[in-house]
Structures are given as C-alpha cells and as structure tokens.
Amino acid sequence: MEFEPVIGLEVHSQLKTNTKIFCKCSTSFGAPPNTHTCPVCLGMPGVLPVLNKKVVQYAICLALATNCKISAKNRFARKNYFYPDLPKGYQISQYELPIAEFGHIDIEVDDREKRVGITRIHMEEDAGKLNHDPLRSRSLVDFNRTGVPLLEIVSEPDIRSPEEAGAYLRKLRSIVRYLNICDGNMEEGSFRCDANISIRPAGQKEFGTRAELKNLNSFRHVEHAIKYEINRQKMILEEGGEVAQETRLWDPEQGKSNSMRSKEEAHDYRYFSDPDLIPLEIDSTWIHEIKNTLPELPDEKRQRFINQYKLSPTDADLLTSSRELAEYFELCLKELNLPKQVANWIMGPLLGMLNAQGKDIEQSPVSAKDLAGLVKLIEDGVISGKIAKTVFEEMAQTGKPPEKIVADKGLVQVTDVSAIDEVISKILSNSPKEVEAYKNGKTKLMGFFVGQVMKETKGKANPKIVNQVLKEKLGG
Numbered sequence: 001m002e003f004e005p006v007i008g009l010e011v012h013s014q015l016k017t018n019t020k021i022f023c024k025c026s027t028s029f030g031a032p033p034n035t036h037t038c039p040v041c042l043g044m045p046g047v048l049p050v051l052n053k054k055v056v057q058y059a060i061c062l063a064l065a066t067n068c069k070i071s072a073k074n075r076f077a078r079k080n081y082f083y084p085d086l087p088k089g090y091q092i093s094q095y096e097l098p099i100a101e102f103g104h105i106d107i108e109v110d111d112r113e114k115r116v117g118i119t120r121i122h123m124e125e126d127a128g129k130l131n132h133d134p135l136r137s138r139s140l141v142d143f144n145r146t147g148v149p150l151l152e153i154v155s156e157p158d159i160r161s162p163e164e165a166g167a168y169l170r171k172l173r174s175i176v177r178y179l180n181i182c183d184g185n186m187e188e189g190s191f192r193c194d195a196n197i198s199i200r201p202a203g204q205k206e207f208g209t210r211a212e213l214k215n216l217n218s219f220r221h222v223e224h225a226i227k228y229e230i231n232r233q234k235m236i237l238e239e240g241g242e243v244a245q246e247t248r249l250w251d252p253e254q255g256k257s258n259s260m261r262s263k264e265e266a267h268d269y270r271y272f273s274d275p276d277l278i279p280l281e282i283d284s285t286w287i288h289e290i291k292n293t294l295p296e297l298p299d300e301k302r303q304r305f306i307n308q309y310k311l312s313p314t315d316a317d318l319l320t321s322s323r324e325l326a327e328y329f330e331l332c333l334k335e336l337n338l339p340k341q342v343a344n345w346i347m348g349p350l351l352g353m354l355n356a357q358g359k360d361i362e363q364s365p366v367s368a369k370d371l372a373g374l375v376k377l378i379e380d381g382v383i384s385g386k387i388a389k390t391v392f393e394e395m396a397q398t399g400k401p402p403e404k405i406v407a408d409k410g411l412v413q414v415t416d417v418s419a420i421d422e423v424i425s426k427i428l429s430n431s432p433k434e435v436e437a438y439k440n441g442k443t444k445l446m447g448f449f450v451g452q453v454m455k456e457t458k459g460k461a462n463p464k465i466v467n468q469v470l471k472e473k474l475g476g
C-alpha cells in the first residue's frame, strides 16, 4: 500500500534580546550556573512579571516577514506543569490569543515552489536547564535560561517529505537571521525543532495519528529522524497495528527514536490567562514603523539577484543563504562588476576554504576587496586561472592582498610571444620523436607539448598563446 507522510513543525526560536522576557536578567549564554537570576525568573512568591517590549517588537518583525495576521489584542496564558527546571510550576506562554496567525512561507524543493502555512506564532519564556551527573547520581538545575524569550512558530501540517521539512526549516532560520532577531544556532539550542509526523494511505483525506519527535538539533537530524519515523509507522500499519499518539526522543548515535511519554493533550495543561499580565494591545502605527525598518528578506533578495545579476536560481539561493554572504558578494561587485565570475569564486574556492577552516563568511581571511582583486587579475590576463588558485591559497593563509603576492613571487603571466616562442623551440628540438609522431597524426600529443611548456615556465605562460605558437610550429 502507498502511504503519504503528513508533517507539521514546531520551532522554538530564542530571541537576541539583552534581557529576559519578564525581568532585567541577562540572556547571555555560557555564564556560570544561576548567576543570571532574580526573584522574578526564580518564581518567588509575590513577584510580578514586566513584559520586555523588545520581545513584542521581534515577534512583530517575524509575523510581518512570514505574512501573518497580527492580533491587535493578545494575551499571555499560564501553561501549568511541574518540572524541576520550571520553578513557578507554570510557563508563561500564549494560548487562545497568540500575537500572530494565518501566515505562510514559500519553499522550493526539486524546482517546485510550495507554500507552507504558519498556524501561529506566540511569545513565551524558556525553562531552565537540568545538568545530569549520573556518576554521582544527581541532577543540578541551572536557572540562567529561565525566562529567556522564545518565539514558537507552529506550521500547518502542509509538509509532505523530509526534504520539504528541511527546506522549510532552512528558510525559517534564514528569515530569523536576516531579521537579526535570533542567531539560529541549532547546536546551542537557540533554534529548536519538534516534528509531528503521521502517515495516511494515499488518497485518504483524514490525517493519521501523529507522533511528535523531540531533540532534533541539526538539519541532518531532522531529515534523518523524519525518514526513520515514516518507515516506523509504515511497518506498524502494514502489520495491521496502530500508531500510538506519543512523544518520541531522537537518538542520533543509534539513528533511531525511542518513546518518551504518551502525548499530553492541551487540556492537561489547564491553560488560563495570566492574571499578572494585562492584555496586550498593539498599536497599528507601531506595526507600520516596524514594517518600514524590515531589511530585504531572503526571497526578495534572491529574486533581485536573479534579475539584476542574471544569476541562476541555484546560485542566487546559495548566495542569499545568509545576509552576510549576500553582503560579501555585493561588496565584491562594488570593486569589480562581474557577477558570474565573482559568484563562482565565492561558491567554489572561498566557501570551500571557509568550510575547511570551520569559519563563517564574517571571519573570512580573504576580504571582499581582495577576492575581487584576484578575479580582476585573471580577467586582465595578469595571471592564469591556475596560478590564481595558488595565489588564493596564499591569501587564505596569510590574508595578504593578491597583487602583493603576485608581485613578490613573480607570478605575472608571460604573454610575451617571443619569450614563449623561445621556450617552445627548445622543447620541440628536445623531443624529436614526439614531434615526428604528432606530424604523423598523433595529435593527442598536443597536451604533452603544452604540459612541457607549462612545466618549463612554472605555469606562467599564457595558455592561449602557447597553443597558438605550438600549432604554428607543428603545422597543425
């Protein structure tokens, strides 16, 4: 039987505010345990939360960028549950009246455009962190993260494959990073995803029972875990069994998921409006002000790169994958307006080198100006493409400008015909057998002669001239 997967994603995106959502404690990562705490985020009795305006501003940014309808009136709710890292016994979240609803994000998979609906975006506080210490059979709790602001972005169950899930997440991550409201770091947990997955017989309208997968902290894990889950459910249904509605934990080492708990229902949380926080009314002029400050977003930038620079959609995708990379590309073009050549050098050697060095584009040892300078040296015929690779390696290691490396090492390309002629004459007179064979029709030997010339000139001879002179001399 054919089955169709149905997938909906819940993403928690940690906001880049300086202070927590309801108190003045710092949100910075990596401080000694329990040093960023106060009576409010420790949940002491009698304290009152005060909403951080920046959180609302960032939520509005994301709502606008994902085509959501912003609710002029919304409110916070208490989600009640007990856990050692949740000192109040409830999490302040939004339930019936979230800040934004009815949005969408467009993704592209296998050259097909697809729209994924956003059900809702709401603001909430993060919980603390448990540090398990099995050797001494104890667990310690760190409340630094308690009260750090999150946006939860819930998608419609519109996603139909692991690849679409990956594309949706990449797009959403790129949007929050363009907006500069979240650093998108999946390993550090500032961009986390839970995946809800069910399958149904092809053609059936009703959804099947879903399982929720947690602990997916990289794109690779998300796609891998979803694939695994689809197969697990297929096997159950094919054997006539039933999929249990449950929460499962992905184990990346084992490459499988394990049941964590049966799924709780919303009513189990006994949600109710938080009486400590008044309903939030959002002024439409504020929304307009924020709208005017939004940067160019990934979709618009990609389209502009295609139109303005005549890049292929795939190249435009890659170059707009982060705002910083797109900025680097456009900085290069300010120096040298050759989009295709510059794009190729960025997408090939530059990203390859950064990847190998484990660096981001912001940490590139090769500046945009110098990369453009290198491409210009090739275009002007000063160095060959081959020499350029060597120059680039030196730039990557030393950060020196290409012009200096070329001058210091005497790498300027030889375009002097008489100098090349001289080298060729010498080589031909040293290889009488090959010349004879060439003249008898073994024209493949051209490569051999070119190779010899390049060896003799240490790769500096202009290949075009070399070919020309060789053909003349050999009568080709």
Ligand code: ADP
Pocket: 006, 007, 008, 009, 010, 154, 155, 156, 157, 158, 196, 197, 198, 207, 208, 209, 210, 212, 264, 266
């Ligand atoms: P909960 O808090 O119970 O997880 P949410 O409304 O926060 O509920 O999230 C539900 C998520 O599950 C949404 O992303 C939604 O698209 C998805 N979803 C709902 N029903 C199904 C289903 N049958 N199969 C797959 N995904 C589903």
Ligand code: MG
Pocket: 010, 194, 212
């Ligand atoms: Mg959920």
Ligand code: ZN
Pocket: 020, 023, 024, 025, 036, 037, 038, 039, 040, 041, 042, 147
């Ligand atoms: Zn605090």
